[in-house]
Amino acid sequence: MLKLVSLSSGSCGNAAFVENGRTKLLVDAGTTLNYLGTALNDLGTRLEEIDAGLLTHEHGDHIKSAAALSRRFGIPVYGNEATLDALPATFQSADVRVFETGRTFEVGDLAIEAVPHSHDCSEPVGFIVCHEDRKIVIATDLGVVTPEVRAALTGADAIMLEANHDFKMLARSRYPAVLKKRISGEHGHLSNVAAGEILAMTASGKEQKVLLAHLSDENNDRHVALETIGEILSRKAVDSLKVRVAGRLAVSPAIIV
Ligand SMILES: [Zn+2]
Numbered sequence: 001m002l003k004l005v006s007l008s009s010g011s012c013g014n015a016a017f018v019e020n021g022r023t024k025l026l027v028d029a030g031t032t033l034n035y036l037g038t039a040l041n042d043l044g045t046r047l048e049e050i051d052a053g054l055l056t057h058e059h060g061d062h063i064k065s066a067a068a069l070s071r072r073f074g075i076p077v078y079g080n081e082a083t084l085d086a087l088p089a090t091f092q093s094a095d096v097r098v099f100e101t102g103r104t105f106e107v108g109d110l111a112i113e114a115v116p117h118s119h120d121c122s123e124p125v126g127f128i129v130c131h132e133d134r135k136i137v138i139a140t141d142l143g144v145v146t147p148e149v150r151a152a153l154t155g156a157d158a159i160m161l162e163a164n165h166d167f168k169m170l171a172r173s174r175y176p177a178v179l180k181k182r183i184s185g186e187h188g189h190l191s192n193v194a195a196g197e198i199l200a201m202t203a204s205g206k207e208q209k210v211l212l213a214h215l216s217d218e219n220n221d222r223h224v225a226l227e228t229i230g231e232i233l234s235r236k237a238v239d240s241l242k243v244r245v246a247g248r249l250a251v252s253p254a255i256i257v
């Protein structure tokens with residue numbers, strides 16, 4: 001059994017909880033510690049029970065309370081070397097540990113692999129977490145789908161995938177042109193259409209539980225994301241996916257596989 005819950009998703013702060021009943025992980029810690037503690041209490045667990053924090057990249061909406069989490073509770077925080085090098089000085093007294101992107105490592109009885117992403121920071125990654133024959137993939141903050149992400153999504157039982165923006169909403173938004181270009185660029189964020197297309201392309205007919213994540217507050221809407229992706233899936237005759245949306249500062253439904 002593997003369980004995946006988004007505790008918060010989007011520019012307001014990102015954190016996801018993954019466990020198999022014994023080993024408990026946080027992927028990113030981009031909200032306050034108080035928020036994370038309360039969200040975990042809702043799930044019947046506590047911050048001090050977390051075995052490790054994994055960092056996808058050094059942007060503030062992913063690392064906000066990671067150093068404090070480590071210092072206060074002695075929780076190790078894992079990142080690749082480039083990400084660890086880019087962290088602020090607050091991490092100097094934290095228990096930081098390095099992993100190599102593309103190479104499997106273990107925390108407790110979970111096997112983890114960091115998957116390279118395309119995003120505007122040092123060495124962004126997503127994660128594959130495996131236990132026995134179950135596989136969860138977490139892929140947010142990616143401008144385009146890399147071949148490694150595509151391979152990771154294939155055969156996954158549960159997927160947390162970025163669906164950041166709707167093209168029309170982004171084009172109409174009050175964001176400055178340079179920011180719009182960054183968001184929709186190769187090193188920015190994944191659109192609803194790109195998310196739908198990669199889900200359709202990698203679907204195999206086996207049931208996959210999907211949590212759409214990192215939705216923009218300004219340039220997206222949960223109904224628009226679900227509708228856009230639903231249309232792409234039905235056009236490609238894919239009906240094996242159960243798609244839900246992770247909210248901002250809200251605990252998502254638990255995805256259990
Ligand atoms: Zn980012």
Ligand SMILES: [Zn+2]
Binds near residue numbers: 010011014061062214
């Ligand atoms: Zn982000």
